[in-house]
Amino acid sequence: MKKWVFAFILVILLSYGISQLNVKSAGEDKVDIENGSLPSEDSQMITVSKEQMYQGDLLLVNTNYALHPAGVRKDIVSLSSRMDLVKGYGLLDPSIQLSQSVARSFGEMVEGAKRDGVEHFLISSGYRNAEKQDQLYRDMGHDYALPANHSEHNLGVSLDIGSSTAKMDDAEEGKWLKKHAWEYGFILRYPKGKEDITGIQYEPWHFRYVGKAHSAIMYEKDLTLEQYLDKLKETKAMSVTLDNQKYTVAYYPMVGDGATVRVPKGTHYEISGNNYDGVVVTVSA
Ligand SMILES: [Zn+2]
Known part of the structure; x- marks a missing residue:
């Protein structure tokens, strides 16, 4: 095959692939998702330890994957003793605890x-x-x-x-949460019609914090956390633009006791494990 014919076909295939990833549903044009990775000239490779695989916003904990002790949030607080965090909503009982940073995001969502x-x-x-x-499991x-x-x-x-x-x-x-929770970094974790994937019946009340870039992609593409982590593994990297802020999300496998990941020089980034075989780097640029 002539070289230019090959190049032409390649371009067509690549643009097809990219258009498949572009999600622009009606009325949601502020979320723009595409395939993309960090440019090598502005980034560097670093190695992260295996411990990192068990920490962060994207840990998958379900019937198949147990929680690693390192995955429990270090900022758990008792909400009734932190009424500065509890504004505009009630607590069913005074013993309820939550990660302080998640409670802050929840508070912003309630305000919205x-x-x-x-x-x-x-x-x-x-x-x-x-x-x-354990008590709940035995009771229910x-x-x-x-x-x-x-x-x-x-967690x-x-x-x-x-x-x-x-x-x-x-x-x-x-109804409001179903439509808007993603804007605050939350996902409806056990949706209707995804019972086979999550292994859990539809729970309209259970929300999980994952961070804004991830919740936006999951919402737009109708993915559960299981599906999103699979998709990241498959595509390696995705980018999403929210309110003029671009986020690049990339997956790296854990090889032995570490993962070699690409991070930007100087800009802010976050690393979260998936709790089973790798880490996800999120860069906001
Ligand atoms: Zn729950």
């Missing part, structure tokens, strides 16, 4: 909802330690609860949100 006239939120569950999870059975160290609640980044007016599925609070 209030601007839309939605304001009857109630947190019914947050962080649970292994002992509490395996159809309704996960065993200790297999629930996201054991401190997930919360069950209710409404004081109606069941979440019918309440304005539930």
